[in-house]
Amino acid sequence: xxxxxxxxxxxxxxxxxxxxxxxxxxxxxxxxxxxxxxxxxxxxxxxxxxxxxxxxxxxxxxxxxxxxxxxxxxxxxxxxxxxxxxxxxxxxxxxxxxxxxxxxxxxxxxxxxxxxxxxxx
Amino acid sequence: xxxxxxxxxxxxxxxxxxxxxxxxxxxxxxxxxxxxxxxxxxxxxxxxxxxxxxxxxxxxxxxxxxxxxxxxxxxxxxxxxxxxxxxxxxxxxxxxxxxxxxxxxxxxxxxxxxxxxxxxxxxxxxxxxxxxxxxxxxxxxxxxxxxxxxxxxxxxxxxxxxxxxxxxxxxxxxxxxxxxxxxxxxxxxxxxxxxxxxxxxxxxxxxxxxxxxxxxxxxxxxxxxxxxxxxxxxxxxxxxxxxxxxxxxxxxxxxxxxxxxxxxxxxxxxxxxxxxxxxxxxxxxxxxxxxxxxxxxxxxxxxxxxxxxxxxxxxxxxxxxxxxxxxxxxxxxxxxxxxxxxxxxxxxxxxxx
Numbered sequence: 001x002x003x004x005x006x007x008x009x010x011x012x013x014x015x016x017x018x019x020x021x022x023x024x025x026x027x028x029x030x031x032x033x034x035x036x037x038x039x040x041x042x043x044x045x046x047x048x049x050x051x052x053x054x055x056x057x058x059x060x061x062x063x064x065x066x067x068x069x070x071x072x073x074x075x076x077x078x079x080x081x082x083x084x085x086x087x088x089x090x091x092x093x094x095x096x097x098x099x100x101x102x103x104x105x106x107x108x109x110x111x112x113x114x115x116x117x118x119x120x121x
Numbered sequence: 122x123x124x125x126x127x128x129x130x131x132x133x134x135x136x137x138x139x140x141x142x143x144x145x146x147x148x149x150x151x152x153x154x155x156x157x158x159x160x161x162x163x164x165x166x167x168x169x170x171x172x173x174x175x176x177x178x179x180x181x182x183x184x185x186x187x188x189x190x191x192x193x194x195x196x197x198x199x200x201x202x203x204x205x206x207x208x209x210x211x212x213x214x215x216x217x218x219x220x221x222x223x224x225x226x227x228x229x230x231x232x233x234x235x236x237x238x239x240x241x242x243x244x245x246x247x248x249x250x251x252x253x254x255x256x257x258x259x260x261x262x263x264x265x266x267x268x269x270x271x272x273x274x275x276x277x278x279x280x281x282x283x284x285x286x287x288x289x290x291x292x293x294x295x296x297x298x299x300x301x302x303x304x305x306x307x308x309x310x311x312x313x314x315x316x317x318x319x320x321x322x323x324x325x326x327x328x329x330x331x332x333x334x335x336x337x338x339x340x341x342x343x344x345x346x347x348x349x350x351x352x353x354x355x356x357x358x359x360x361x362x363x364x365x366x367x368x369x370x371x372x373x374x375x376x377x378x379x380x381x382x383x384x385x386x387x388x389x390x391x392x393x394x395x396x397x398x399x400x401x402x403x404x405x406x407x408x409x410x411x412x413x414x415x416x417x418x419x420x421x422x423x424x425x426x427x428x429x430x431x432x433x434x435x436x437x438x439x440x441x442x443x444x445x446x447x448x449x450x451x452x453x454x455x456x457x458x459x460x461x462x463x464x465x466x467x468x469x470x471x472x473x474x
Binding site for chain 1: 264265269271277279294
């Protein structure tokens with residue numbers, strides 16, 4: 001119960017990461033939160049053996065987008081739950097996200113304390 | 122007797138050909154009196170076949186003054202071809218061909234209503250498909266690009282309302298609300314342009330002075346140009362004017378110019394050069410900079426795609442080049458790009474003139 005959760009935030013917008021970090025830490029003060037502006041950097045950390053229980057992933061990012069991240073992430077065979085956190089409300093994106101085993105949810109931005117409560121229990 | 126019999130057989134055969142022809146046929150002598158007519162011709166023009174022999178053709182075409190005119194014209198010129206819409210029962214399209222033959226005039230008629238209508242349907246269909254594609258793009262922009270700043274504003278105001286944000290965070294949040302509101306406004310402007318009615322383009326085209334149009338655009342974003350420290354040169358001496366749509370030309374200039382400013386190489390001063398040349402069938406406007414460039418090997422097929430961004434840490438919304446491409450194509454032109462990472466980009470826009 002008191003185990004520290006490792007949470008990765010991946011979004012190219014630093015303010016979004018800041019907001020999400022704020023919400024998550026006010027929900028779960030013990031959570032270990034690491035924010036990444038580039039999915040490539042998160043992948044590197046994971047390849048190096050970093051643990052992750054939950055990943056919040058943006059879709060529309062330059063260079064490598066969220067889908068490309070998921071393709072690479074699947075190869076790592078990690079157990080982390082991935083929540084897509086996108087501003088998109090396009091049903092096609094939701095459908096596409098369901099093709100990934102590791103994706104357990106699709107949240108339309110913004111993350112709120114209510115939606116977070118539902119996820120973190 | 123045998124010869125006579127043969128001749129009458131031949132005449133009967135020819136008359137049967139006329140009678141069963143898929144075309145309406147009327148012949149007349151040089152006085153303009155009907156010598157042969159079949160029922161299709163009578164139906165297409167709208168006169169009773171009985172009693173039409175030896176009577177002046179113009180008696181039967183009084184309700185179609187245009188047809189009468191064409192027959193008179195044929196007498197002078199030897200041949201006319203034309204289509205009359207809404208002949209006889211008021212809904213058919215009839216094609217007429219008239220020509221002078223050895224002993225008078227031959228008029229053939231053909232009902233081409235189905236052909237005309239299927240072409241009309243084809244045209245409407247391709248219009249609809251183009252409109253539908255645009256609507257799809259519109260919906261995509263609404264659910265992605267437009268949604269992003271809205272989500273930002275919602276998220277930030279939630280935090281501000283609960284008062285849970287530490288004071289040092291608040292300033293950042295207010296600034297983010299401001300930039301989100303500005304990008305909302307930009308996207309709305311883009312959406313508005315996307316739905317502009319392309320069918321009006323042709324009639325709204327006008328003679329435009331390239332230099333003047335470019336200067337108008339540049340002065341509207343002079344602050345950004347100054348901030349980027351950009352040096353901008355133009356060379357329109359080979360093509361001073363083009364015939365085009367003012368709003369599209371300005372939007373194309375504005376998007377390409379802001380693109381150059383946004384993706385300048387921070388290591389060196391930015392130069393942008395815009396020129397125009399006459400090419401086969403029209404003109405080419407060339408837009409060149411020495412900025413960051415784009416890795417076309419990696420992104421080649423996506424560069425004009427919607428909602429694609431290729432550089433990090435910029436506020437690009439991935440719409441600019443897509444909009445440029447749509448507008449260039451709506452003007453009947455095309456756009457191409459040459460670029461490599463760190464060695465600038467060169468966009469060439471070909472416009473028919």
